[in-house]
Amino acid sequence: MNLKFLLPLFVIGLLPFVFDLSYAQITSGGFGNSPFERDFGDVKFLDAYFGLIDEKFEISSGDHNTPFTVVMANVGTQDITGIRGQLSLPLGFSSSDGSSSVIYADADSNSIAGDNFHLTFFVDIDDDVGIQQYPGTVKVDYSRLRESGVRTAFEDFNFKVTGESVINVRALNPFLTSLKQNHVTIEISNDGTAPVSSVDVGLQNTQSERASTTQSVTNVENVVILNTDWQVGEIEPGEKKFIELDVYVPESLKGDTLRAPIEITYFNAHGDKHTISRIADFFVQGLIDLSIYNVDVIELSGTQMIIGEIINEGNQDALFGFVTVESVGNSNIKKTIQFIDEIETDSPVPFNVPIEFDGEPQYGEHDIKITTRYKDDVRDEHFFIYETTIFVKESSSDDEDGPDSTLIIIPIIIAIGAGIYIIRRRKNAAIKASN
16 A cells, blocks of 8 residues: 555656756757857847948948948846957858958947847958858857856857849930920949849939029929839849930020939848939930922023922031932932031021933923931931922923023123112212212
8 A cells, every 4th residue: 555655756756857857958959058058148139230230231242341230139137248249150251350360349338238239340251252141150248237257148140141232324315305305215224233122213303302502413493304203113133124204305405414313212132221313414405407398490501400498497507418319219310419518597508409310311200309418416417308209391402493591691691780880880979979
């Protein structure tokens, strides 16, 4: 009977030893008195990243003297002081003091119980380090206030080498024309090594947002823009996205540079929101607007001529003008070129091209093409093409029975010259008599 009572008592007596050994095994992780044991302590790891306490940095392989910040919390019941950290990173990362140096950092001040503190290390990154996630370990030494001795905490963590995003802006065609609507395409490129996401692009009117005493760096408020905001989305490294807009430029900006400020908002590889400003520059050209009028065929001194007038209805002179007349279809009129120099905006410019045939003359209707070749104020070449139909009559010089036109024209010219001479002589005589 006594054995029945002693056996349960014996088992109950062994229970504290069994539970105590099990708890030690769990808390130690099976490593005994390892310095990496995780137990309740005074400090707790929060975050680790390249950058400063108030800003995370995008970094790439080959960067040197880069700040690396570890953020921790004082979760104990007492203030701590003498905080000193030592960083252990994988191969490819070293102290900015030298590859053989230990990566140390000191906290700037004490840490009050319940507050956060940070340690900022400075690290060199080798050229062959890839853009990915890496493991690291930080050792923190500290002392409690009103307590002697140094306590030590170890924390494992992961961090990223993110790469760097580099956003650039440029206009595919940097020339605008005044007095007309221009369709503009602007390229947004990521020339870095890190992607950006949720990219929003906005065209800003900076002068209206600045104080009146601040000099404006843009004149975009003087133009009419039909759309000013775009959602671009994600831009991978090396990728380009495009935005399109329509711009009307007034005549007053002719010859000026239009500076269009662009604000770009995006999220970087850390997930942080950033806003940057870029400027797209455009040169505003004058408008050259050509038309051809009064195309006809006349006969001059026995030679038939194609005549016409070129009118520039823009606000910029056309330079180095040439007129080319050539046949279209079944016409056998030879191609002829005439230099007409500048085509100004205030008066029509006449042209006259003699008609020559390739083979036997063909009279009647001829389809022709008149091409005006010219250059603008930035020396880009342009062509204006006008097609029409002319009627070529048989030349009067071919009529042997007809009178010689020179016998009529010469006396008329002599008579006009004599009349002009007599009129001028009488005016001079009247002026002398009045004196």
